[in-house]
Structure formats: C-alpha cells, structure tokens
Amino acid sequence: MARRAIVVHGTGGHPDNVWYPWLADRLTARGYAVERPHLPRLNVEPVAETLPRFLAAHPLDGDTVLVGHSGGAALLLAVLEHAPARVAQAVLVAGYATPPNDADEPVLQDTYDWDRIRAHAGDLVFVNSVRDPYGCDATQGRALLDRLGGTLVVRDDGHFGDWDQPYDEFPLLERLVL
Template identity: 80%
Template sequence: MPRTAIIVHGTGGHPDNVWYPWLAERLTARGYVVHRPHLPALNVEPVAVTVPRVLDAYAFDGDTVLVGHSGGAALLLALLEHTPAPVAQAVLVAGYSTPPNDAEEPVLQASYDWERIAANAGDLVLVNAVRDPYGCDAAQGRAILERVGGTQVVRRDDGHFGDGDQPYPTFPLLDRLVL
C-alpha cells in the first residue's frame, strides 16, 4: 500500500502557492498519494471547527506523512493530538505553538496534550529559520521540540520559507527530509 502525504498550506495560503506543488510532484514520483487540501478558513475559524473537518476528510495512519507550513504546521499539532492513530511522520515548516506575533491565531489550541502529540507524530521534524518575519522562528520550533522531541533543522536566512513577497518555488531540503 502506498504512503499518503498531506501537505497543508499556511494562513491565507493556497495549495498551489510556493513549494507545495513542487513537493507534491516530487512525492508523487516517489510513489506517494498526495493531497493538498485548500483550507480557506485556516486560522480564521476556530481550530475546534477545522480539526474534525480534516480528520473526517482524510485517513491518518502509519502510512501517512503530514507536512504543514506556518498556520498549517500549527494545525498539524492539533491534528496530531486528535488523530485516532499515529502517523509515520510529521514535518512542521515555520511551525509554532504559541502566538508568534500580535495577530489573532484561532488555529492554536489553548493547551496541548504534548504526550499524545509525541505518541502520534512518528518521525517529527521541525524546520525553522533563525529569523522569520512573522515570528515563526527557531525559538518557536525549539519550544515544540522541547515538549515533543524529534529533530529540528534551523536555516539561517530562509525567512518564512515562502510567502507573497518571498518566492520559494522549490524546497529540496523537504524532499530529503520526508521519509
């Protein structure tokens, strides 16, 4: 049975932006079944509304790899807490678990069951930059790492790893990090 990858865009994003289509093509070539859901209400509606919708739409099991960017990475934390089964891997790019700036963050839960997240995350990889214009920086990744474990990769000058003013059409590091 092939592995499944679910690539979740960030706040205000779209599955056809930045490196998401490129990574989907790379993973498809490796035999993955890839989903790139469009979640226009991500980080607009409460996470308690988004999580059941995503859990109902996709299978989460030992053959699933999750990749989330920014608000999508924050959503993955909630999904990992509530998924009925552990996944093979979770890759959080520019992820965060506390408000990274002064914007509203309805994608965040008030608290997390870190032990459950750790038990469900499989091979957890956090990718952050030293400096991120939105505050989703290496310190945010480190805070998750200290609670859950895993591996953190810190890039010096990669900012937010793609955004409206930061073209980021490919992401070779992710192709190497995904199982």
C-alpha cells in the same frame, strides 16, 4: 499500502502556492499519493471547527506523512493530538505552538497534550528559520523540540515562502520526508 502525504498550506495560503506543488510532484514521483487540501478558513475560524472537518476528510494511519507550513503546521499539532492513529512522520515548517506575533491565532488550541501528540507523530521534524517575519522562528522550533523531541533544522530562509518571498522549490524538505 502506498504511503500518503498530506501537505497543508499556511494562513491565507493556497495549495498551489510556493513549494507545495513542487513537493507534491517530487513525492508523487517517489510513489506517494499526495493530498494538498485547500483550507480557506485556516486560522480564521477556531481550530475546533477546522479540526473535525480535516480529520473526516483525511484518514490518518501508519503510512501517512503530514507536512504543514506556518498556520498549517500549527493545525497539524491539533490533528496529531486528536488523530485516531499514529502517522509515519510529521514535518512542521515554520511551525509554532504559541502566538508568534500579536495577530489573532485561532488555529492554536489553548493547551496541548504533548504526550498524546508525541505518541501519534511518528518521526517528528521541525524546520524553522533564524529570522521569520511572522515570528515562526527558531525559538518556536526549539520550544516544539523541547516538548516533543524529534529533529530541529534551523536555516536562515525567512518564512520559507510567502506572498513576497518566492520559494518555488524546497529540496531540503524533500530530503527530510521519509
């Protein structure tokens, strides 16, 4: 079976923004079947509403690689906790598990079963920035690493793309994906 990648955009994002199309093209060239779902209610509606739709629309298995950015990375924590199977890899870019700022974060669960997430995650990679305008910074990445193990990569690249931060390519991320 061919390896699949699911690239999940962040809060208020779109699958055609920042590096998502570029990464999809690069992974497709490597033989991946790539999905870039559009989740317009991500981090607007409670994760308990988003999660079952995501899991129903995107079957997960040992050939699946999950890549999430910001709110999409936070969603992937819940996806991994409730996944029916272990995935090959999860790469969380500007990820977080606790509120990174004073905004509402309905994408976060109140609690997480870290052992279950670890059991379903395969290879875990966290990519965070020293400084992030939303607080999805290296401190958040370190907290995820401490809870889940894996690899933490710390850069000084802001939010790795946003409405005011062009980030059309992300070569490091491509190298990190299995």
